[in-house]
Amino acid sequence: MSSFNEAVVLQVGINVLLALGYWIAVSTGKYSFGHTAFMAIGAYTASILTLNFSWSLPLAMGAAGVTAAVAGALIGWMALRLSLLYLAIITFVFSQLVNLLISQWDYVDGASGMVGMTGTTVPLVLGCVLLVVGYLVLLSRSRLGLAHKAIREDERAAMASGLRITRIAVGAFATSAAVTGVAGALSAHQLMVITPELFGPHQALVIILYCVLGGVEYFWGAAIGAIVLSLLPIYFDWLNEWYEIVYGLLFVALMIVRPQGLIGRGGDGGIRLPRLVPRRERESVG
Amino acid sequence: MIRTGTAGRVAVGLTAASLALAACGGEGSGSGDGSATLKIGLVTSSAGPFASNAKTMEAGAEYAVKLLNEAGGVKGAKLELVKVDSQNKPATTATLIPQLAAKQKVLAIVGPVDSAGCEVACSTANKLKVPIVSPGAARPGVLKNSRPYGFTIAQPDADNSTPVLTKIIQSRKLKRAAIISDEANATTKAQADLFRSVFASAGVQVVKSVTFKSGDSSFASQVTSVAGAKPDVLALAAGPDDAGRIAREARSQRQTFALLGTGSLQSGGAAYVAAGGEATEGTLAAAQYDPHSETPAAKALLEKAQAATGQTDISLNFAYAFDAVHMIAKAVEEKGVKGGGDDVAKGRVAIQESLNAVQNYQGMADATTFKDGIAQRPQLQAVVKDGKFVIDKSAG
Amino acid sequence: MLAQQLFNGLLLGATFCLVALGFNLVVGAMDRLNFALGETAMLSAVLGALIMTETRVPFLVSFAAATLIGGGVAVAVYYVSFRFVSADFPTASILSSLGCGLVLTAAVTKAFGSHQRSVPDVLSGVRLDLGAFTVSGAQLVILLLATLLTAGLYVFLERTPWGTAIRAVSDDATMSGLLGVPVQRVILLTFALSGVLAGAAGLLTGLAYHSISPFDGFTTTLTALMIIVLGGLGSVTGGVLAALLIGLIQTLTVAYLSATLRDLIVFILVGIVLLVRPQGLFGRNAGVLERV
Numbered sequence: 014m015s016s017f018n019e020a021v022v023l024q025v026g027i028n029v030l031l032a033l034g035y036w037i038a039v040s041t042g043k044y045s046f047g048h049t050a051f052m053a054i055g056a057y058t059a060s061i062l063t064l065n066f067s068w069s070l071p072l073a074m075g076a077a078g079v080t081a082a083v084a085g086a087l088i089g090w091m092a093l094r095l096s097l098l099y100l101a102i103i104t105f106v107f108s109q110l111v112n113l114l115i116s117q118w119d120y121v122d123g124a125s126g127m128v129g130m131t132g133t134t135v136p137l138v139l140g141c142v143l144l145v146v147g148y149l150v151l152l153s154r155s156r157l158g159l160a161h162k163a164i165r166e167d168e169r170a171a172m173a174s175g176l177r178i179t180r181i182a183v184g185a186f187a188t189s190a191a192v193t194g195v196a197g198a199l200s201a202h203q204l205m206v207i208t209p210e211l212f213g214p215h216q217a218l219v220i221i222l223y224c225v226l227g228g229v230e231y232f233w234g235a236a237i238g239a240i241v242l243s244l245l246p247i248y249f250d251w252l253n254e255w256y257e258i259v260y261g262l263l264f265v266a267l268m269i270v271r272p273q274g275l276i277g278r279g280g281d282g283g284i285r286l287p288r289l290v291p292r293r294e295r296e297s298v299g
Numbered sequence: 300m301i302r303t304g305t306a307g308r309v310a311v312g313l314t315a316a317s318l319a320l321a322a323c324g325g326e327g328s329g330s331g332d333g334s335a336t337l338k339i340g341l342v343t344s345s346a347g348p349f350a351s352n353a354k355t356m357e358a359g360a361e362y363a364v365k366l367l368n369e370a371g372g373v374k375g376a377k378l379e380l381v382k383v384d385s386q387n388k389p390a391t392t393a394t395l396i397p398q399l400a401a402k403q404k405v406l407a408i409v410g411p412v413d414s415a416g417c418e419v420a421c422s423t424a425n426k427l428k429v430p431i432v433s434p435g436a437a438r439p440g441v442l443k444n445s446r447p448y449g450f451t452i453a454q455p456d457a458d459n460s461t462p463v464l465t466k467i468i469q470s471r472k473l474k475r476a477a478i479i480s481d482e483a484n485a486t487t488k489a490q491a492d493l494f495r496s497v498f499a500s501a502g503v504q505v506v507k508s509v510t511f512k513s514g515d516s517s518f519a520s521q522v523t524s525v526a527g528a529k530p531d532v533l534a535l536a537a538g539p540d541d542a543g544r545i546a547r548e549a550r551s552q553r554q555t556f557a558l559l560g561t562g563s564l565q566s567g568g569a570a571y572v573a574a575g576g577e578a579t580e581g582t583l584a585a586a587q588y589d590p591h592s593e594t595p596a597a598k599a600l601l602e603k604a605q606a607a608t609g610q611t612d613i614s615l616n617f618a619y620a621f622d623a624v625h626m627i628a629k630a631v632e633e634k635g636v637k638g639g640g641d642d643v644a645k646g647r648v649a650i651q652e653s654l655n656a657v658q659n660y661q662g663m664a665d666a667t668t669f670k671d672g673i674a675q676r677p678q679l680q681a682v683v684k685d686g687k688f689v690i691d692k693s694a695g
Numbered sequence: 696m697l698a699q700q701l702f703n704g705l706l707l708g709a710t711f712c713l714v715a716l717g718f719n720l721v722v723g724a725m726d727r728l729n730f731a732l733g734e735t736a737m738l739s740a741v742l743g744a745l746i747m748t749e750t751r752v753p754f755l756v757s758f759a760a761a762t763l764i765g766g767g768v769a770v771a772v773y774y775v776s777f778r779f780v781s782a783d784f785p786t787a788s789i790l791s792s793l794g795c796g797l798v799l800t801a802a803v804t805k806a807f808g809s810h811q812r813s814v815p816d817v818l819s820g821v822r823l824d825l826g827a828f829t830v831s832g833a834q835l836v837i838l839l840l841a842t843l844l845t846a847g848l849y850v851f852l853e854r855t856p857w858g859t860a861i862r863a864v865s866d867d868a869t870m871s872g873l874l875g876v877p878v879q880r881v882i883l884l885t886f887a888l889s890g891v892l893a894g895a896a897g898l899l900t901g902l903a904y905h906s907i908s909p910f911d912g913f914t915t916t917l918t919a920l921m922i923i924v925l926g927g928l929g930s931v932t933g934g935v936l937a938a939l940l941i942g943l944i945q946t947l948t949v950a951y952l953s954a955t956l957r958d959l960i961v962f963i964l965v966g967i968v969l970l971v972r973p974q975g976l977f978g979r980n981a982g983v984l985e986r987v
Contacts, residue, residue: 016427017401020394028390044786091970097785098728099969102924106966113959116483125485128422128444204393205422205444208415208485211389214913218793225786246391247398250384254345257386257801264794269779272787346801348910350809483955510954517904519703520949527696540811540908547905551816551831570810574906 019135025243026138027200032223032239033145034192036232039224040158041185042165043093046101047108048193048220050088051081053212054111055194056201057121060130063202070132070202074141077198078191084111085190089183108217116209126208133203141199145192149232161185193220226267228274237275335376337631337638339364339624340383340399340429342410342420347387348540349413352616355568356412356434357382359620362607363628373628376638381405389419396423396431404643406636407431407627407650412616414438414486421445428644430651432627434619437563438486442672448651450669452619453587454676456561457493460585463680464494464559467583468501471557473532477507477525479545480536484513490536490561498534506530513541518548525554532557535582539567543574550578560584565681565688568614572686582683587676588615588664589690596661604663612687613663622662630654698827700950701943706834708942709841710903713896714915715922715934716848717769717889723865723929724885727785730792731772732893733915734799739765739890740897740907741803744814754817758840758898765894766887768799773886796912803909811908814901837899844895845935848888852931861885865929921965927975936977 014022035048055077062073092103116124152158160181163171172178201207219242227238245260252259267275341360344353364378372378381403383395392411399405407430411420417436424431425445433441437453467473476498480491491508498505507528509521522545525533533549533556535542542564549558558579564571565586572579590612592598604613604621630636630653636646657669668675680691714736721729743761746752776791818832830838852858863871864881872878900915901907918941923929926937941961948957968976 015397015401017394017397020397020423024390024394095969095973099924099973102920103966103969106962109959109962113483113955117955123485124483124488125438125440126418128418131426200390204389204419205426206389206418208418209483210415214917222790225790229786243390246386246388247394250386250391250395253343253384254350254801254805256384257346258798258805261794261797261801265775265791265798268776268787268791268794272781272784346804348809348908350804352809354808481955482953509949511949512954512957516949516954516957517703517707517946519706519903520700520946521954523696523699523703524950540906543813544811544905547813547816551819551833551905552829553822574811574813576813576815 014135021244021247022135023133023138023199023203024247025240026135026142027133027196027203028223028239028243029142029236030138030145030196030199031193031220032227032235033142033149033232034189034196035220035224036189036229036235037149037152037192038186038189039229039235040152040161040165040232041182042168043089043182043186044097044101044221045104045186045189046214046217046221047088047104047106047111048190049212049214049217050104050108050111051085051190051193052197052200052216052220053108053115053209054084055081055197056207056212057115057127058194059198060127060201060207061121063130063132064127070198071137074195074198078195081194081197082187082191085193086183086187089186089190090179093179093182093186105214105217108212108214112209112212115212124209126206126211127201128206130202130205130207133199138199141195146232146236153232157181222264226264226274228271228277230273230277234274234276241275335638336379337373337376337628337636338379338381338403338405339627340381340396340403340405340408340410342383342385342392342395342399342408342416344385344387344411344413344416349387349411349416351570352412352435352567353410355614355616356410356620358608359434359617360409360624362604362617363621363624367624367628373632374635378624378628385411385416385420387416389415392416392419393423396420396429397427400424400427400429405429406631406638406643406646409434409620409623409627411436412620414441417441417449417451418444421449421451425449428651429647430627430654432623432654434623435566435616437566439489446672447655448647450654450672450674452623452664452667452674452676453566453615454562454674456490456563456585458673459587459676459678460493460561461497463585463678464497464561465501467559467585467680468497468503468532471532471583473503473557475506475528475530476503476532476534476559477509477528477530477556478505478534478536479509479511479518479521479525481513481541482510486563487513487536487538490563491534493561494534494536494559503532511537511541511545513538518545519552521545522548522552522554525549525556526552530556532559535560535564539564539570540574543571543576543579546571546575546578546582558582562587566615568616569612569687572683572688577686579683580686584681584688586679586681586688586690588618589677589679590614590618591690592665593692594661594665597663597665600663615664618662618664622660622664622667625662626654626657626660626667629660699829700946702828702830702834704943704946705939706837706903706942707946708939709838710896710900711918711922711942712935712938713841713844713892713899715919715926715938716845716931717892717896718916718919719923719926719929719931719934720861720885720889720892722923724861724868724882725777727777727782727788728792728920729769729772729776729886729889730789730916731776731795731799731912732769732889732919733917734796734912735765735768735772735890736893736897736900736915737907737909737912738768738799738803738897739894740814740901741807741812741909743894743898744812744901744907745807747815748813754836758895761898762891762894765892765897766890769886769890769893770883772890773883777882777886796916800909800912807909809909811906812901813906814898814904816905817902833902837903840895840899844892848892849931857881857884918961921961923975925965925968925975926977930975930977933975933977937975940976 223239228234634649821832926933
């Protein structure tokens with residue numbers, strides 16, 4: 014495999030991982046605008062471990078996943094009872110906080126960032142993707158998967174049916190953070206350079222775009238969204254200044270034709286997403 | 300509702316198929332056409348705050364290739380510029396460099412123009428053993444992970460500006476200084492550190508330090524704070540656009556202290572003066588490039604470029620990109636590197652060795668010497684006069 | 696000096712206020728967020744500044760032009776991102792308006808380059824010395840126009856039939872429709888109004904900052920979002936107070952702490968308010984949520 018094909022597969026694979034990780038949170042109807050925080054936590058944890066403590070990358074990735082999961086559980090426990098817009102803002106604030114802390118932390122060279130990580134290989138990335146896909150296939154066949162869907166459709170009904178929805182939602186959020194953290198670690202060791210600005214709001218937006226463009230109903234919709242959006246800038250860079258314009262128009266056009274995303278059913282039978290702001294004050298989930 | 304069976308299988312199938320597709324998509328033309336063209340990659344960016352600089356760089360590189368090809372190419376072989384657009388996205392950059400290296404089989408790469416882009420691009424190119432020359436990355440430590448194949452023609456401010464700034468302070472008898480900087484930005488933070496060390500060694504008292512966030516803020520608050528400390532001089536550790544706004548705010552608050560900048564103010568071309576207007580008049584800065592150089596080699600090239608582009612001032616990124624292409628062409632000529640075929644890897648090593656040995660190269664941007672990949676540039680003093688930066692030749 | 700800083704903060708808040716009001720109008724009428732509003736403000740400001748430098752017309756003329764451009768762009772965004780996008784998927788219109796924002800930013804970069812555009816000063820000869828602080832001509836213009844527009848909007852919403860219709864649609868679109876309010880036209884009107892406010896905010900911010908960057912749009916949207924969440928979604932008074940508060944906090948943070956913390960302090964404040972008082976600082980206890 015030439016270095017170009019390898020780079021393409023790595024990038025697509027990492028982005029698919031990001032999209033799948035995000036989808037786990039979305040499967041319970043929780044949209045986060047701060048998943049870059051988990052990406053940053055994963056990237057920095059793994060980079061510190063491989064660079065300063067000479068851990069092997071797979072081991073460091075595990076540590077990155079665990080650290081991100083802990084952070085995810087914490088923020089999820091605090092914020093998951095909020096409605097769509099408010100949850101988005103809280104998670105965004107969290108990601109800004111993480112970003113600021115990293116950029117002020119001299120141990121990781123602050124705003125200049127860390128350099129010199131290597132080791133992301135195609136088997137490693139594909140292995141991770143397969144692992145997560147396997148988990149998601151099992152999840153969508155299991156009672157837990159049904160519980161996710163129940164929470165997404167109607168939290169109160171789910172609670173009334175005896176689901177321990179806080180535990181399930183926080184668990185899903187932590188799992189989602191863990192996958193995102195691992196993807197962050199892989200991306201750091203592919204780019205060889207990490208700076209806090211790599212994990213800004215624009216990256217957060219890109220992760221959401223993967224999911225929403227592909228469609229949030231099935232996890233493979235998210236994966237397809239990630240594949241499409243990762244290949245666009247590589248194969249359409251000849252559009253030059255027109256690229257961003259075409260890219261923006263693509264979203265505008267797509268949302269008119271398929272508001273549910275590339276994959277998924279619209280209208281009746283499609284999933285009902287939570288309202289931006291609840292019409293009535295809802296019972297808190299926590 | 301959940302179509303587990305099919306969903307799962309389709310998902311695995313689709314993911315695998317798409318990944319395979321992605322892998323195959325790259326295969327194709329480019330290699331082994333056996334032609335003698337010498338391919339040079341160019342990494343531009345049509346999005347983000349450096350889009351204009353990237354455009355200038357592109358023009359400089361294109362002009363250089365045009366001149367070389369009109370003169371018969373390098374040892375009879377024509378040069379070809381292979382352009383890719385990074386869209387200011389690091390992940391895309393990390394894929395486009397392998398594209399240039401493996402698919403296009405370029406001998407060397409010019410760009411990106413900004414430090415953040417160069418960090419990713421140069422690291423990747425270095426890993427693939429492709430020489431890469433950035434015509435503008437000047438953040439300290441930008442090539443930390445990119446040697447021996449990474450080069451930058453812009454010298455970091457700390458090394459270039461110190462003597463000039465010290466001279467300015469002494470000749471103007473400045474005693475009280477204020478510093479404005481963006482602490483969350485590696486480049487401006489390094490500039491602020493530079494100012495602090497220069498002021499400390501020259502015995503200037505720093506009476507106030509204020510901070511801003513690049514790109515999006517009102518400077519009213521900062522300038523009010525600075526004005527309260529009554530400095531003789533305000534040191535601008537800021538990108539050219541932000542520095543211009545600071546100058547506007549200072550003058551609109553009727554402050555008369557002098558304005559002092561590092562090399563990056565002048566290297567941004569017209570941006571500082573365009574953003575700051577009349578308020579920038581009299582600003583003093585260190586500089587590493589003279590668009591009206593009197594050196595014979597540079598003068599001839601600059602005048603020719605002025606005639607060709609119709610611009611009275613050739614901006615820094617244009618000249619640096621021009622020189623980068625010529626340095627690569629010179630290396631190709633010296634080492635007898637051939638384009639195409641399977642010798643690309645050997646050619647790249649030869650070009651890298653040749654570039655690392657560059658001493659006192661005389662180009663459009665005067666003399667350049669590479670020391671550990673970083674260009675050692677002339678140390679000049681610039682002042683804003685009648686709406687543009689001019690090099691103060693008397694200060695030499 | 697403190698007085699001067701407080702005034703600086705007030706001024707910053709006044710410019711924030713306009714775009715937040717525009718944002719709020721749309722949230723009120725449609726319960727949807729227009730993420731292209733910041734870019735609308737940026738585009739109007741860039742074109743307004745261009746008119747000012749190229750034709751040398753008086754500031755007020757280019758200001759009027761900027762508001763009209765803003766209104767026009769917002770109406771266009773309404774048609775492509777809201778009117779024909781299914782309301783069943785709230786993410787669809789968010790995504791679509793983000794797409795519009797991308798297109799606007801890219802178009803400005805393509806047409807005018809990525810550098811910041813300078814905005815000429817107005818009334819540069821005027822300078823009021825009020826003892827504790829001084830006011831420049833430009834600041835006076837900003838304060839005056841921002842106050843006028845805010846007051847005008849308030850009067851419009853409270854005293855005119857169309858204003859009443861907007862409030863009715865905010866309260867309950869279905870019921871208003873049944874009672875004969877032309878809901879679609881009212882929504883179109885709120886978009887036009889929000890664009891006018893954004894256009895005004897864009898040029899006034901440009902005047903305060905001395906220049907406009909093509910990449911300001913997203914930050915503007917974000918600040919406006921923080922303001923309306925802090926003030927209570929859909930609440931006009933809450934929005935105005937929150938805008939002034941955030942302007943003051945940002946200015947004082949920069950003056951006495953560090954600009955690096957500027958946005959973060961605002962974000963954390965908003966975060967705490969959300970966790971403790973989800974209806975916003977100035978929102979009525981249940982009323983606002985009910986209305987939105």
